[in-house]
Amino acid sequence: MSDPAPRLHAKPPQTTPAHRKQLRALVREGVENRPGVYRMLGPTGTVIYVGQSRVLRTRLLSYFRAKxxxxxxxxxxxxxxxxxxxxxxxxxxxxxxxxxxxxQYRPHFNTMMVMDEWPRAYVALTGGSVPGLRVVARSDEPSAVALFGPFRRVARLRDAVRALAEATALRDCTLEDTVRGTGAGRGSALWFAADPTTKPRGSARSRAPGCLRHDLGTCAGPCIGAGHPLPYRKAADDVRLFLDGLSDAPVRLLETAMQQAADALAFEKAGVLRDRLELVRWLHERVQHFHANVDRLTFRYHAFGHAEAEWVYLIRRGTVRAEVRAPRTDEERAAFDALVTRVYEGADPGGADVPTHDLDEFYLVASWFRRRPEERKRAKSPRST
Incomplete structure (x- = not known):
């Protein structure tokens, strides 16, 4: 008889009670009760979980009492x-x-538990030769050049992003989905990258299978070679300003279009535009709220840690740029002042926005001070003495 076929979905390996007893002894003998982080590793050394605690020994020992x-x-x-x-x-x-x-590690159990807590999503403006709008699940989406969130009302966010895309004629598809199986789409993408001033080769009549949103007049159709790149890129720039909280152009565009439809007695069209306007306004309010919070999170945070040592966190626009021991000598004070100058007066590497890779850090900082108002009192302006 032949051997049975291997199981395709075998359970992850588990430790024995004896091994867990050894781990408990390791923790009891080696870990102190002070702030820190811990990593749980699998059999091959892969990090499967990362946690933290202000009393590290107590937290780790609690795992061995869990049933x-x-x-x-x-x-x-x-x-x-x-x-x-x-x-x-x-x-x-x-x-x-x-x-x-x-x-850094994206551990399995951390990822699964975040997904279990509550659904969330982000709105992303993608880069490349044909920018577009997307709703993504990850805060480190590699295709994004602008990213905001997280939003708990995921269905509402999807509707709002679709409304924003329809108002500005930007695509909200993935380029791969649009051009799969067609030569025209791939050619248009190359054309966009090569010459933004030339009329696209070919026409919408020759495309296959086509773009439904383009047929409905709500997308410029760049992925199928339709339209002209200059107006499209202007629309992408307007959306970037909208997401940066610097413009409400899509809102005003929809308001004008809705009024024109009403004046022309096209009430059904006006109703559609009204619904889009409501969604885009909702998104605009949340983007404005996000940027207002970012601007407020620039200060020095003085915190006390192990053995009552004082540490200073230099926070700029919601992300921690440096962590140093509070200066105690004239020499340390001079070095500290120089660091403060570099952090707060130098060019922000993130530009006008929160860097995409720091979005989660911004929310961590905001949440820390929101839940601990007494810690907010330890914050000082960058140049205070």
């Missing part, structure tokens, strides 16, 4: 073959380090 197959801590520990840890200067530093490690 039940559905308990989160017990479930993680069953798959942990090794535990690593490191100390941080403060509890805030532990949260920051945890976030950065999660973004």
């Amino acid at each position: 039940g197959r559905r308990n989160k801590a017990a479930r993680i520990l069953r798959h942990a073959f090794h535990i690593e840890w490191e100390y941080t200067n403060t509890e805030f530093g532990a949260l920051l380090r945890e976030l950065r490690l999660i973004k």
Whole structure:
């Protein structure tokens, strides 16, 4: 008899009770009760979970008291073959380090638990030769040049992004989906990149299979070689300004179009435009709120950590740019002042926006001070003494 076929979806390997007992002894003997982060590793050394605590030893030992197959801590520990840890200067530093490690390793259990907490999505303006609007699930979406969120009302966000795309004639598809199986789409993408001033070769009549939004008049159809690149890129620039909180052009565009439809007694069309306008206004309000919060999160944060040592976090536009021990000597003060100057007066590497890769960090910082108003009192202006 032949051997049975291998299982395609085998369960991840689990540790034995004896091995977990060894891990518990390792924690009891080696970990101190101070702020820090820990990493749970699988059998091959892959990081499967990252966590943090202001009392690291107590937190790790709580895993070994967890019971039940559905308990989160017990479930993680069953798959942990090794535990690593490191100390941080403060509890805030532990949260920051945890976030950065999660973004570096993307551990399985962290990802699954975030997805289980609540659905969320981001609105992204993609780059490349044919920019477009998309709703994405990840804060580190590689195709995005502008990214905002997260939004909990995912269905509402999708409707709003579609309304914004229809108002500005930008595509909201993926280029690959649009041009799959056609030569015209790939040619138009190359044309957009090569010569933005020339009329596209070919015509909409020769395309296959076509673009429904272009046929309905709500997309310029760049992926199928329709339209002209200069107006399209102007529309993409307007949407970028809209997402940056610097323009309400799509709102005004819809208001004008709705009024014109009403004046022409095209009430059905006016009703469609009214619904789009409501969605775009909703998105605009949230973008404005986001940027207002970003502008408020620029300061020095003085925090006390292990052994009452004072640490200073230099925060600019919601992201931590430096973490240093509070100066105690004239020499340390001079070095500290020079660092403050570089961080707050130098060119912001993120430009006018929060850098895409720092979006999660912005929300961590905002959440920390929102949930701990007493810590906000420790914040000082960048140049205060």
